[in-house]
Amino acid sequence: MFSKFLNLDQEKQDRIINAAIKEFALKGYDNASTNEIVKEAGISKGLLFHYFGNKKQMFLFLFDHCCKIIADEFYIKINLQEKDLFNRIRGAILIKTELLNQYPNLFKFIEEAYLDESSEIKIEIEKKVKELNDINFGKIYDGIDFSKFRSDMDIKKVLKIITSTFEKLGEEEMNKVKLSPSHQIDYERIQVEIEEYFEILMKAFYK
């Protein structure tokens, strides 16, 4: 499928991938210009289409590529020895924060891709995201000691409440960053806040 592209030397591949991710992350699918991508990557018009066929295929390739990098980096670092859910989440948040600093464009690209309204790619991306979630959902709860939880509540719904809380917090922090003039993240405040939520949730849901 993309063997032509994957046979390129790493430096050129990276140049093209980074140029494309940047453009898509900044402008969304429809507004991203293949012209800008080739200009940024320093390759000719035709070459891009020689590698990827068309814009859509290029986009979907990039999406898969980014998912793979993040998934690999993320799930490899999760400590499966940790049996306590909140410790596990504490660790996951730490890892995610590190990755977010390491690959800011990559995360932005995936986030934008997920929200992109362009009908051309919407359905495919949603399918991919669903598959991804199904796979990953399992991993993060793998080996957790659920006996610590109150037995008078549906454990699945309790987990949903906990993850909803941290996902919403994450989204809010992302928005704060975008809207703040310095685009700086106040890690210390966030850390403290998270611990406060941990405390409440443990009081609420642990035996």
Place this chain on the structure above:
Amino acid sequence: MFSKFLNLDQEKQDRIINAAIKEFALKGYDNASTNEIVKEAGISKGLLFHYFGNKKQMFLFLFDHCCKIIADEFYIKINLQEKDLFNRIRGAILIKTELLNQYPNLFKFIEEAYLDESSEIKIEIEKKVKELNDINFGKIYDGIDFSKFRSDMDIKKVLKIITSTFEKLGEEEMNKVKLSPSHQIDYERIQVEIEEYFEILMKAFYK
């Protein structure tokens, strides 16, 4: 700002607003065509720009307009006599569901606007949404009897957990609808599920 437009007779205003909302809701900001809007509204090309200056200003005007309609309709219907938070939320969900059926285009437009990646409008819309949420947040908790809650937890964080849960549930249901072939909403199942979450959250956070 838009005084020229607002001085038009109501019928013409409505024709233009409805045409524009429909186009933006269907195609998103970038793909929406001013051509289609004027055709649908039965006015001339030049007139649209005479009223709104440009596409971006027209879009932002529409966004404000829709927010106002929905906010008005939403908050007017909330029963402020209801002091119990979960009953209040139960009522709010009901009202929102009704409005969603009543103004599908309006909601769709706002949703699309919120997700729209077009760099031209993104920042402005996000700012407006934040302001809107800040205003509304207060109203929904107005007059609630917080004495029912456990006193060993920060009440603000508990509220955040509760709202996060229902917002995430709402988002998931919206996605389910989009991905389902019939685009039908299973209100009964949702109702039951919400009640189950109410039960858990009351056990967890009420005295």
Place this chain on the structure above:
Amino acid sequence: MFSKFLNLDQEKQDRIINAAIKEFALKGYDNASTNEIVKEAGISKGLLFHYFGNKKQMFLFLFDHCCKIIADEFYIKINLQEKDLFNRIRGAILIKTELLNQYPNLFKFIEEAYLDESSEIKIEIEKKVKELNDINFGKIYDGIDFSKFRSDMDIKKVLKIITSTFEKLGEEEMNKVKLSPSHQIDYERIQVEIEEYFEILMKAFYK
């Protein structure tokens, strides 16, 4: 349909029509460049599409336009008082030769259009040509005195032989012109040759 275009002042219409006919006649449908047409006509890119919608519609408009001109000019000049078939054909050939000199591009355009292999327009053009022929076939034989012909032959087939002969002669002369370096037509030689064919055909098919 093309009312926008037809409301233009005649001079501009002509400039655009002539530029387009020239380009299509020279290069065929597929190879004709809308870029070249607007450059030659001295109008902007968008305007062409404002008038005609797309390349195909422009082409079909031009085809109809050319057919109309030729048909009008051709059939209006035929002398319907002339009852003798060969005299009638003699007259028609004269008229056609004059028109060919008057509108060389027009004729070339129609001829090319008829032969154009481009799948986009082939079917439509063929349909139009068929309709045209059906209408015109009648006119040229209108009021002819067929009692002069031998009665032991199917008159329709005899007419087919006669028209085939002159059509083929016409095609051959067209080719000769194209291939000759001077692109000059030797009218006198052709005149003489035609008369010789008349003589033979009259001997063969008249009583």
Place this chain on the structure above:
Amino acid sequence: MFSKFLNLDQEKQDRIINAAIKEFALKGYDNASTNEIVKEAGISKGLLFHYFGNKKQMFLFLFDHCCKIIADEFYIKINLQEKDLFNRIRGAILIKTELLNQYPNLFKFIEEAYLDESSEIKIEIEKKVKELNDINFGKIYDGIDFSKFRSDMDIKKVLKIITSTFEKLGEEEMNKVKLSPSHQIDYERIQVEIEEYFEILMKAFYK
């Protein structure tokens, strides 16, 4: 000129020729893609240009090649013992019909080539066609007994009338086939019609 190509083993030559003829016959000169040809032929892009220099030269080579095949097959089968013109034509029509079934792509290619409007090849193809006709014209009338014809008419012009008739009939049948939904040829009806024309032409031009 094409010695590099002609030194290839027959199998590879055929693979390339067939791929190219198919592509040109299907899409015409301009729309034919060298990419498709090399893909179908299973050779590399560069090799095609190594053999033929460029698209135009390849096309002209193919045209010559096809003409040669058809001419060889056609003229070898003509019964030169048959001295009667109409019997000879009868035979020729039969042979041509057979060849048309045997080599549909080849014929289609030549036909398309002849009609192709692409200015790049038009002039060259027309010259070749003229040469071809001059050569063949002689052969088909070789050894015919012209004493059967009326002596009060120029025999060359009579022959022109006869051939024009059948050529036009052939063109019309080709068009009918193209426009008919089934693309089926009604051989029986054609046979009958041809015989009726034979009868008329014999009455008209035989002593």
Place this chain on the structure above:
DNA sequence: TATGAATGAGTATTCATTCAT
């Protein structure tokens, strides 16, 4: 001889915006 990556000018069409009327 054989490969296929690389080029870049070319294509039709769209679209927000302007401006003379």
Place this chain on the structure above:
DNA sequence: GATGAATGAATACTCATTCAT
């Protein structure tokens, strides 16, 4: 106020041809 003709840069994508390997 109201019109809609006019603009031209922008879009994704194609394709014959070249050339380093």
